[in-house]
Amino acid sequence: MIDVSNLSKSYGDVEALRDVSFNIASGEIVGLLGPNGAGKTTIIKILTGYLQPDAGTVLINGLDVLEHTREVQAQIGYLPETAPLYPELSVQAYLKMMADLRQIPEAEQRALLSEAIYATGLQDHLTRPIAHLSKGFRQRVGLAQAILHKPRLLILDEPTVGLDPTQIVEIRNLIRRLADHSTVLFSTHILSEVEALCDRVIILMNGQVKADARLSELEATSDAVLVLERRLPEAQNLLQHLPQVQGVGLFNSHDGFPAYRVFGRKAPAGTAGYNDLCPAIYELARKNDWPLRELRRDVRTLETVFNELATQGSAVTNSTMEVAQ
Numbered sequence: 363m364i365d366v367s368n369l370s371k372s373y374g375d376v377e378a379l380r381d382v383s384f385n386i387a388s389g390e391i392v393g394l395l396g397p398n399g400a401g402k403t404t405i406i407k408i409l410t411g412y413l414q415p416d417a418g419t420v421l422i423n424g425l426d427v428l429e430h431t432r433e434v435q436a437q438i439g440y441l442p443e444t445a446p447l448y449p450e451l452s453v454q455a456y457l458k459m460m461a462d463l464r465q466i467p468e469a470e471q472r473a474l475l476s477e478a479i480y481a482t483g484l485q486d487h488l489t490r491p492i493a494h495l496s497k498g499f500r501q502r503v504g505l506a507q508a509i510l511h512k513p514r515l516l517i518l519d520e521p522t523v524g525l526d527p528t529q530i531v532e533i534r535n536l537i538r539r540l541a542d543h544s545t546v547l548f549s550t551h552i553l554s555e556v557e558a559l560c561d562r563v564i565i566l567m568n569g570q571v572k573a574d575a576r577l578s579e580l581e582a583t584s585d586a587v588l589v590l591e592r593r594l595p596e597a598q599n600l601l602q603h604l605p606q607v608q609g610v611g612l613f614n615s616h617d618g619f620p621a622y623r624v625f626g627r628k629a630p631a632g633t634a635g636y637n638d639l640c641p642a643i644y645e646l647a648r649k650n651d652w653p654l655r656e657l658r659r660d661v662r663t664l665e666t667v668f669n670e671l672a673t674q675g676s677a678v679t680n681s682t683m684e685v686a687q
C-alpha cells in the first residue's frame with residue numbers, strides 16, 4: 363500500500379532524510395519510531411503530499427504522490443502533528459466544514475459524519491466550541507476528520523503527544539479499532555506506544571532507517587546469561603569456544619554475583635529463528651563442575667534494541683541484528 367524508495371530531503375544544510383526506503387502492506391499497523399528530530403514528520407509530510415522530497419519516490423496504492431497528489435490525498439486520512447482545528451467552531455460545524463472541503467456529497471455526509479463521530483466518542487460534545495475541549499478531545503476531533511471519508515490508509519503524526527495517561531489509553535484503543543478497517547502508519551518517540559499498538563516498527567535515527575522488522579524479530583535473541591556463585595578465570599574462555607558463540611561479556615548480576623552474557627552468532631542469511639545456547643552452556647557448566655547460580659536466555663526489549671542502535675549506528679532489517687560484544 364505504501365512504497366517508499368530512496369527518499370532524501372534537506373532543509374538548507376540540515377539533512378533531514380537520507381536514502382529512506384520501506385514498504386507497508388495493506389492491513390498492517392506500523393510504528394515509525396525515532397527520537398526528536400529523527401525525520402518522522404518530514405517523512406509523513408512527504409507521504410501525504412504536503413512536502414516534496416529532494417530525491418526518491420513515494421507510491422500510495424501504486425500512485426506516485428508527486429504526480430497524483432490530490433488523488434492520493436483523497437485516499438489518506440491524515441492527522442498532522444498539530445491538527446489545524448478552528449477553535450471558534452463547534453465540533454459539529456468543524457466536521458461538517460471538513461466534509462464539504464473533502465467534497466463528500468451532501469447525501470452521504472450525514473451517515474459518514476455520524477460514523478466518524480461515534481467512532482471517536484464525540485457524540486456528547488458536538489455543540490461545544492473546539493476551544494473549550496480538552497487536548498484529548500481535540501485529538502479525537504483531529505482523528506474524526508481524518509477518518510471521515512473512510513480512508514483505507516491512516517497516517518498519524520504523534521497521535522498521543524501531550525495527552526495525559528487516561529487520554530493516551532483512549533486514543534490508543536481508538537487507533538486499534540480504526541486499524542480493523544484501515545492500514546495505519548503512525549509516528550511516535552514513545553517505545554511503549556509501539557509495543558502497545560504495532561506488530562512492526564521502523565526505527566528512524568538521524569534521517570536514516572536503522573531497523574525495519576516485526577517486534578518479535580527485533581526482540582528475538584539467542585543470547586544467554588549465566589550467573590555463577592564465584593568468578594572462575596577459565597569460564598569466559600571456555601564459553602567463548604562453544605560453537606555458535608560470538609562473544610562473551612562479564613558483568614555483575616543485580617545481587618553482586620559474576621554474570622556472563624553469552625552472545626550467539628547471527629543466524630545464517632536465509633534461515634529463520636535463533637539457536638538456544640542454554641543447553642550447551644549448561645553441559646559445559648556441568649562437565650566442569652561450575653557453581654551454577656542462574657542460566658537463562660537473555661531478554662531484549664524494544665528499549666534494548668533502541669539503545670543499541672542509538673549507540674552502535676548499525677542498520678537492522680528483516681531480523682538481521684548486530685549484537686554488541
Ligand code: ATP
Pocket residue numbers: 373374376377378396397398399400401402403404405551
Ligand atoms: P519531532 O519528534 O521532534 O517532531 P521528527 O522526528 O518529526 O522530530 P522532523 O520534524 O522531521 O523530525 O525534523 C528532522 C530534522 O529536520 C530536524 O533536525 C529538524 O530540526 C529539521 N527541520 C524540520 N523542519 C524544518 C524546517 N522547516 N526548516 C529547517 N529545518 C527543519
